[in-house]
Amino acid sequence: xxSSSRSTALLALLTISFTRLCHTQSIxxxxxxxxxxxxxxxxxxxxxxxxxxxxxxxxVTGPLQYELxxxxxxxxxxxxxxxxxxxxxxxxxxxxxxxxxxxxxxxxNFSYGPQVPGGVAGVPGSFSAWRFDYTSGxxxxxxxxxxxxxxxxxxxxxxxxxxxxxxxxxxxxxxxxDTTTGVHTIAIQSPLWLPTPYFSLGIxxxxxxxxxxxxxxSAFGTFGKVQVNKDxxxxxxxxxxxxxxxxxxxxxxxxxxxxxxxxAGPPNALIKVGxxxxxxxxxxxxxxxxxxxxxxxVALNRCTLYVATGGSGGxxxxxxxxxxxxxxxxxxxEA
Numbered sequence: 001x002x003s004s005s006r007s008t009a010l011l012a013l014l015t016i017s018f019t020r021l022c023h024t025q026s027i028x029x030x031x032x033x034x035x036x037x038x039x040x041x042x043x044x045x046x047x048x049x050x051x052x053x054x055x056x057x058x059x060v061t062g063p064l065q066y067e068l069x070x071x072x073x074x075x076x077x078x079x080x081x082x083x084x085x086x087x088x089x090x091x092x093x094x095x096x097x098x099x100x101x102x103x104x105x106x107x108x109n110f111s112y113g114p115q116v117p118g119g120v121a122g123v124p125g126s127f128s129a130w131r132f133d134y135t136s137g138x139x140x141x142x143x144x145x146x147x148x149x150x151x152x153x154x155x156x157x158x159x160x161x162x163x164x165x166x167x168x169x170x171x172x173x174x175x176x177x178d179t180t181t182g183v184h185t186i187a188i189q190s191p192l193w194l195p196t197p198y199f200s201l202g203i204x205x206x207x208x209x210x211x212x213x214x215x216x217x218s219a220f221g222t223f224g225k226v227q228v229n230k231d232x233x234x235x236x237x238x239x240x241x242x243x244x245x246x247x248x249x250x251x252x253x254x255x256x257x258x259x260x261x262x263x264a265g266p267p268n269a270l271i272k273v274g275x276x277x278x279x280x281x282x283x284x285x286x287x288x289x290x291x292x293x294x295x296x297x298v299a300l301n302r303c304t305l306y307v308a309t310g311g312s313g314g315x316x317x318x319x320x321x322x323x324x325x326x327x328x329x330x331x332x333x334e335a
Contacts, residue, residue: 027270027283027323029291029307032070035317042310043318044091045155045252045297049134050098055299055306055320056132058090063107065090065132065139070306070322080132080139082107087128092156092166092206092252096179101134104144104164104179106153118199118219122152122170129153129166129177129184145182147175155205155252157213165213165232167193169201174213176232187232188213192240195219205252205263205297211235214261214275216250223250223261223273242278244271248286252297254305256325262305264295270307284323293319300325 035041044060049067056079057066063082082090087107096102108127112120127150133140147153151170159165159176165187166175172194176187193203199219207214214225221244227236244250244265253263255275262283265271269292270284284307285292294310296318303326311317 027305027325029270029284029321029323032073032306032320032322033068033076034319035311037311037315037317039317040311040313041317042294043296043308043320044089044310045093046299046306046308046320047093047095047103048299048301048306049101050095050301051101053301056093056103057308057318057320058093058105059318060089060091060110060310063087063090065093065105068320070304079134080141082130082141085141085143087126091154093132094156094158094164096158096161103132103134104156104158105130105132106156106166108150108153110152116200117195117197118201121200122150124148124151124170127153129156129164129179129182131179144179145177145184147177147184150175152201154201154203157206157208159208159228159232160230163232165206165208167203167206167215169203169218170195172202174203174206174215174232188226188228188234188238190226190238192220192222192224192238193217204250207253207255207261209255214253214255216253216263218249218251218266221249223253223263225275241275242273242280245269245280245282245286248282251295254298254300256300262298262300262325264298264307264309266294266296268292268295270295270298292321302326 045058055068065080066076067079068076092106109123129144154169156166173189177184195202196219204218205216224240248265251264261273263271269286272281307321309319
């Protein structure tokens with residue numbers, strides 16, 4: 001946790017950003033499914049099962065993974081659960097490689113309420129990494145590693161066939177985890193990834209393209225990058241590319257092949273960030289629009305973009321939306 005003086009200095013640094021807010025371009029979103037209000041279901045993250053085209057949904061309101069078929073509109077079914085095995089929430093998720101049907105998942109526990117900055121914080125000592133293997137048709141869940149040193153594991157991305165990078169929102173760090181041995185170590189730590197005295201979750205989302213790691217920090221509402229070596233350690237400085245528009249923040253995101261990041265923008269927006277120039281566009285929601293309620297994560301499957309939300313506690317549960325991001329060009333985008 002940052003001291004007040006240190007966080008004030010860092011906030012001042014981050015106000016000197018490269019962000020340029022562009023004219024808003026709307027992307028129509030179609031609601032695929034909304035969970036019933038009771039019991040409350042908060043979708044923390046989602047991923048495409050690229051082999052079959054369905055969506056896997058991680059929830060933090062229980063260590064449950066649901067599968068949603070976008071083509072049918074049927075209610076999602078629980079396909080995997082860690083109930084009784086320690087974690088109370090499923091968090092980050094990434095497929096080991098397209099079509100593998102094997103997913104790495106971060107899991108752990110959170111505390112909620114006014115006693116923690118921003119109303120949510122990780123429970124140190126509760127976090128772990130898991131393998132969810134769907135190759136047999138039915139999910140087989142195996143713990144890869146307990147990571148008791150972690151403060152608050154969050155998003156993750158696959159670095160190579162044996163290594164995933166998992167962000168730690170409390171420590172302002174990225175862990176490198178060997179998926180075959182479970183050996184884990186902090187690969188990079190940066191003050192630009194720390195939380196603030198007002199919000200306990202700093203670095204949040206992570207994606208990898210080539211030798212570049214892209215990241216978001218929810219506490220500061222920043223999006224940035226860092227070059228990495230083959231083992232996940234830093235090969236260059238941690239840099240800020242863009243900041244969220246006033247009143248919005250950055251959560252998890254997806255990258256396309258045209259140089260854009262599509263970012264969940266709490267409390268109610270989908271934001272497009274130009275990686276090269278830092279341009280920021282609110283492309284859905286924002287302002288007084290309440291279509292998206294607590295967006296948490298984004299996934300892409302060719303031309304189709306999916307957005308998951310966490311809902312708003314007792315008032316509404318999580319949602320899943322889809323939209324077309326290719327327009328008339330019909331270019332294909334990465335899942």
